[in-house]
Amino acid sequence: MRRIVIAGAGMAGGRTAVELRRRGFTGEITMVGAEAHRPYDRPPLSKAVLTGRIDDTTLPFDLDGVEVLTGRRATALRPGTVETDAGPLEHDGLVIATGADPVTLPGDGPVRVLRTIDDAHGLRSALRPGLRLVIVGAGWIGAEVATTAAAIGAEVTVVEAADSPLRAALGPVVGARTIAWYARAGVTLRLGTAVERTTADGLVLAGGEVLPADEILIGIGARPSVGWLAGSGLALERGVVADERLAASWEGVDGPPVVAVGDCAAWWSRRYGRRLRVEHWDTAQQSPSVGAATLLGGDEGDAAVYDPVPYFWSEQFGWMVQFAGMSGVEGDALVWRGDPDAPRPADGSRPVGWSAGWFAPDGHLRGMVTVGRPMDMVAARRLMMAGGGIDPTRFADVAVTMKELVAAG
Ligand SMILES: Cc1cc2nc3c(=O)[nH]c(=O)nc-3n(C[C@H](O)[C@H](O)[C@H](O)COP(=O)(O)OP(=O)(O)OC[C@H]3O[C@@H](n4cnc5c(N)ncnc54)[C@H](O)[C@@H]3O)c2cc1C
Structure with missing residues (x-):
């Protein structure tokens, strides 16, 4: 060659x-x-x-x-x-x-996408306190941009067609556990809201309502x-x-x-x-x-042979979110590890975080999401690469480390 x-x-x-x-x-x-x-x-x-x-x-x-x-x-x-x-x-x-390439929406509104470094610099220079920013899509990118824009003081609205954020990746039950993060950050989240098109004045929603916007960011996939x-x-x-x-x-x-x-x-x-x-x-x-x-x-x-367990991370609303494997396979059991609704400690100390695992009927761990628990993810990825299983009852107990669980088999 x-x-x-x-x-x-x-x-x-x-x-x-x-x-x-x-x-x-x-x-x-x-x-x-x-x-x-x-x-x-x-x-x-x-x-x-x-x-x-x-x-x-x-x-x-x-x-x-x-x-x-x-x-x-x-x-x-x-x-x-x-x-x-x-x-x-x-x-x-x-x-x-x-x-x-990012997917966009029909219409003639001044929309942005976020795929390239030029897109990122352009969006960064547009962000300012009071900016009415409408983000279409409560996926990974929508959530990350909402986090930053809200911290800068923009008025952020996220419009999502599904009934929860991150639905495609994590399914509706786990995705719904992130809804509260939006309100806490001062971001308006409109779920179950389809968008028809963009115009110079904002976003036209299915049904005709116009959502005014100074900037529109489309984050609906690629x-x-x-x-x-x-x-x-x-x-x-x-x-x-x-x-x-x-x-x-x-x-x-x-x-x-x-x-x-x-x-x-x-x-x-x-x-x-x-x-x-x-x-x-x-x-x-x-x-x-x-x-x-x-x-x-x-x-x-x-x-x-390229044979990975797919892996992804995201940083949103103060959380490190990591996901590996597959979720939402019919017949799998979803098991929580830690309490997704536990309030953040009032003294500002580090929250314990939580995880959730999808267990196949034969007991092997098919997928896992961790929120603020990176060590759970390290052990889970190793386990999933090996195709192994762990006891779902002990998995639910955050007092037992994932490393211990995996070692116990
Ligand atoms: C804003 C953003 C945040 C992300 N955050 C995360 C994250 O937190 N965690 C995570 O796991 N993943 C994340 N990702 C995803 C990750 O970055 C991508 O999976 C990765 O960049 C893919 O790399 P690639 O080289 O395959 O494709 P790309 O990075 O898309 O590179 C392809 C290149 O090919 C060029 N190209 C396209 N067509 C042609 C053509 N016809 N001729 C010549 N050149 C062409 C494109 O312009 C581009 O430069 C993020 C992606 C984006 C956009």
Whole structure:
């Protein structure tokens, strides 16, 4: 293999370049990214960048000897050639790492999204005390932006179509335990409220009510950025279809090896027996090592199978929220660990926090959320990776550490 092209210069694209070199690839690597920036980290955008604590999240990747074309977009793919707005890039190996694009709403209102560092700087400079900020979507990003904007003194309203925040990730019962956080932060939360469109005056809700806004932030999810691959012959299905080693497949055409990594990859999960596409930092961080090994054709056996337990964290309303595994599978039992309704200590000391676990009928821990209990998460992730179970009754007792529980089996 002489030349590898990487489409997408985010975390997953940048990490793959580093991994290719680490694995001894000495040929040419060209990375093409639509943004004007070299690879940077996104999680701080809705946290430290928005609060003004940091400005720059450039990742410390060693990309010496990698040609990085910033501000250039891949527009189409033919077997062996990526068409870009800077001309064709021929290759004999391709990495697809084009991530995801935020979903927006119909209408002509002055809306914002939060995906890029430029979006984050733009939103940060708009935030001020008294600003009427309407956020559409009480998901991870909506909650994080609401936290910061309210702390700055903006009048924040979050509009959510579902009957609880974080419903898609945590289900309605656990998601509902975060409702009180909004009121405590002075944020108005309107659940079960669908939005029709945006206008210059604000948000038009289903039913016709107009919610006035100075700024509107849409945080209703993202879609894989794979439009440029239409008609290429690569299998696409809500992302780039990839096998458990992250190899993409050509349909009816012969082409060079292609792998997909990060947010845009819809890979076959050996663990869950189905296709997954997971828009989490951990995926962008971990999948490139497997993608690089697959592209270079090494024989590392099962070590080169991408088989994670999905993991995500969020910082919202003063809480560190972490989630791993799967939630909401029919027949699973939800078990609480600690009291989600316990008031915060009046003396300002650290609250105990709480967790909740989803147990499969055979007793194994399928998913877990922790709120202010990071040590629970460390042990739970290890347990889930091993596919193990613990006693749900003892799980409910916060006096027993997760580490002890896991050791007891
Ligand atoms: C504001 C925000 C906060 C987040 N917070 C968390 C968090 O707390 N915890 C967590 O686990 N995850 C979080 N995430 C998710 C995490 O950041 C993503 O999963 C991760 O960035 C995905 O990396 P990626 O490289 O696959 O895709 P991306 O980061 O999207 O990078 C893809 C790059 O490809 C470029 N591109 C797209 N199309 C083309 C094209 N045709 N040609 C060339 N380039 C193209 C894009 O412009 C982009 O720069 C957050 C995401 C955002 C946006």
